[in-house]
Amino acid sequence: MAVPRKKKMSPEDGETPKTTARAQALFLIHGDDDYLVTQEARRIIESLLPKGAAEFGLETVEGPACNGDEATAVFAKLFESLQSGSFFATERVVWWRDTNLLGTDQTAMSKAVSEFLLHLNELLKKGLPSGVSLVITAADVDGRKAIVKTFDALGRVVVFKSDPYKPKETEARALAFAHATASKLGKRLEEDAALLLVEMSDADSRTILSELEKLAAYVGETEAIREEDVREVGSARPGGVVWELPDAVGERNLGKVLAVFDKLVFMGEKPEALLFYVIPRIRLLFLLGVLVEKKVLRLGGDYNSFASQMKELPEWVSGSLPQDKKLNPLAGHPYVIWKASSGAARYTRAELQQALETLLECNEQMFSSGSPKCDVLKNALVRICAKG
Numbered sequence: 508m509a510v511p512r513k514k515k516m517s518p519e520d521g522e523t524p525k526t527t528a529r530a531q532a533l534f535l536i537h538g539d540d541d542y543l544v545t546q547e548a549r550r551i552i553e554s555l556l557p558k559g560a561a562e563f564g565l566e567t568v569e570g571p572a573c574n575g576d577e578a579t580a581v582f583a584k585l586f587e588s589l590q591s592g593s594f595f596a597t598e599r600v601v602w603w604r605d606t607n608l609l610g611t612d613q614t615a616m617s618k619a620v621s622e623f624l625l626h627l628n629e630l631l632k633k634g635l636p637s638g639v640s641l642v643i644t645a646a647d648v649d650g651r652k653a654i655v656k657t658f659d660a661l662g663r664v665v666v667f668k669s670d671p672y673k674p675k676e677t678e679a680r681a682l683a684f685a686h687a688t689a690s691k692l693g694k695r696l697e698e699d700a701a702l703l704l705v706e707m708s709d710a711d712s713r714t715i716l717s718e719l720e721k722l723a724a725y726v727g728e729t730e731a732i733r734e735e736d737v738r739e740v741g742s743a744r745p746g747g748v749v750w751e752l753p754d755a756v757g758e759r760n761l762g763k764v765l766a767v768f769d770k771l772v773f774m775g776e777k778p779e780a781l782l783f784y785v786i787p788r789i790r791l792l793f794l795l796g797v798l799v800e801k802k803v804l805r806l807g808g809d810y811n812s813f814a815s816q817m818k819e820l821p822e823w824v825s826g827s828l829p830q831d832k833k834l835n836p837l838a839g840h841p842y843v844i845w846k847a848s849s850g851a852a853r854y855t856r857a858e859l860q861q862a863l864e865t866l867l868e869c870n871e872q873m874f875s876s877g878s879p880k881c882d883v884l885k886n887a888l889v890r891i892c893a894k895g
Contacts, residue, residue: 532555532640532641532662532663533631533640533641533657533658533661533662533663534548534551534640534641534642534643534658534662534663534664534665535609535643535645535648535655535658535662535663535664535665536548536551536642536643536644536645536664536665536666536667537609537643537644537645537646537647537648537664537665537666537667537668538646538666538667538668538669539646539667539668539669540667540669540711540712540713541605541646541713542711542712542713542716543667543684543712544644544645544646544667545644547665547667548602548604548642548644551642552565552600552602552642555598555600555640555642556598556600557598564598564599564600565599565600565602566588566599566600566601566602567601567602567604568581568584568585568588568601568602568603568604569581569604569605570603570604570605570606570607570608570643570644570645571605571606571607572606572607572608572614573614574614575614575617575619575620577614578608578614578617578619578620578623579619579623581606581608582620582623582627585601585603585627586626586627586630588601589601589630589635589636589639589641590630590635590636597638598638598640599638599639599640600639600640600641600642601639601640601641601642602642602643602644603641603642603643603644604644605644605645605646606643606644606645607645607646607647608620608623608624609624609643609645609647609648609649609652609654609655610645610646610647610648610649611647611649612647615649624652624653624654625653627654628653628654628657631654631657631658631661632657632661643658669710673832674833675832675838675839675840677710678705678710678840679840680710681705681708681710681711681712681715682701682702682705682840684712684715685701685704685705685715685719686701688715688716688719689701689719689723689732692719692720692723693723693730694719694722694723694726694730694731694732695730695731695732696719696731696732697731697732697733697734698810698842699733699734699842699846700732700733700734700736700737702840702842702843703734703737703738704718704719704722704737706749706750707737718737719732721740722736722737722740725739725740749771749776749780749781749784750784751767751771752764752767752768752771752781752784752785753784753785753787753788753847754846754847755767756785756788756789756850756888756891756892757788757792757847757849757850757853758849758850758853759850759853759854759892759894760892761888761889761892761893764888764892765885765888765889768781768884768885768888772881777880778873778880778881778883778884779873779880781884782866782869782870782873782884785866785888786863786866787836788847788850789859789862789863789866789891790836790863791836791837791839791844791847792847792850792851792854792859793856793859793860793862793863794836794837795844795848795851796851796854796855796856796859797856798820798824799851800856803820803821803824804816804817804820806848806849806851806852807849807852810841810842810845813841813844813845813848814841814842814845817837817841817844820837824837825837858891861891862891865887865890865891866887866891868887869883869884869886869887
């Protein structure tokens with residue numbers, strides 16, 4: 508009879524291990540959001556140790572290793588920490604912090620590291636000394652490794668991993684973190700400010716925290732943090748805020764479109780990448796215009812009214828759209844769609860149809876004509892936004 512495996516845990520499960528009369532506890536926390544990984548590790552370690560015992564009960568083994576010699580030294584320290592006792596604490600936690608040796612880089616995949624991990628895996632299966640627990644944090648983890656499967660079976664695996672194929676889930680998680688962090692700072696983050704902040708920070712939690720601390724100081728006694736505040740003092744990622752371009756196209760403000768385009772190109776954005784930010788906006792405006800014509804959607808109201816309408820759209824609307832969220836114009840955040848919806852009134856349906864054809868021609872010319880790509884896209888934007 509098969510023994511059911513312990514499920515992989517998410518941070519929302521919120522289980523707290525007991526600190527009395529417990530066996531070893533094994534925790535593997537990994538992902539590309541280093542702030543959330545570290546915070547979860549600290550929360551778990553605090554729950555494992557009696558209050559006030561962290562000074563004597565926690566032993567940290569720094570994890571990174573760039574070559575075989577460094578990896579050998581790391582494992583020597585780790586095995587010593589796991590198997591030695593303490594005169595000062597009955598409950599001990601060994602934190603193997605920020606290791607790359609569970610991943611897929613050259614050092615991690617070496618024969619020597621594989622042998623060390625095999626030895627560690629056997630040690631964990633046999634059981635650590637009484638009262639000793641192991642917490643591992645890492646950015647990259649190869650799930651095929653036997654030791655990862657051991658943590659999945661005997662302990663807990665907590666993952667903070669952004670899926671490039673699920674950008675909406677990443678955005679939603681970052682927005683929730685931004686609102687919760689602002690609340691802890693005694694501030695209320697307006698929705699448009701939150702969306703801009705997430706975009707500027709590339710959904711990185713540590714950056715969001717840093718920016719919110721700066722914004723909280725900037726607004727002073729004012730409770731709300733607004734979009735204007737974020738634009739005033741926020742630190743944009745190196746490529747700039749790319750959605751400024753589709754926003755300007757939606758406004759049909761040609762001067763702003765050209766200014767934003769030049770700024771983004773100067774800051775390093777590739778014209779072909781910018782093209783694929785504009786196309787979804789035109790597709791969205793076209794679809795919204797069709798829904799208005801079909802009298803299933805009204806534009807011009809406040810966000811709450813718009814969000815209610817979106818929830819009540821007929822089934823034939825969702826049934827006629829792609830199931831792939833990356834291709835579905837209505838799969839974005841409702842607030843983003845509402846903010847963009849005003850652009851549907853600035854273009855006729857024929858103009859939006861022509862705009863899509865213009866962008867298709869632009870895409871073909873970028874890769875076939877030999878003309879500078881920036882000039883090709885700029886000319887297409889002028890044709891779209893110019894009023895006849």
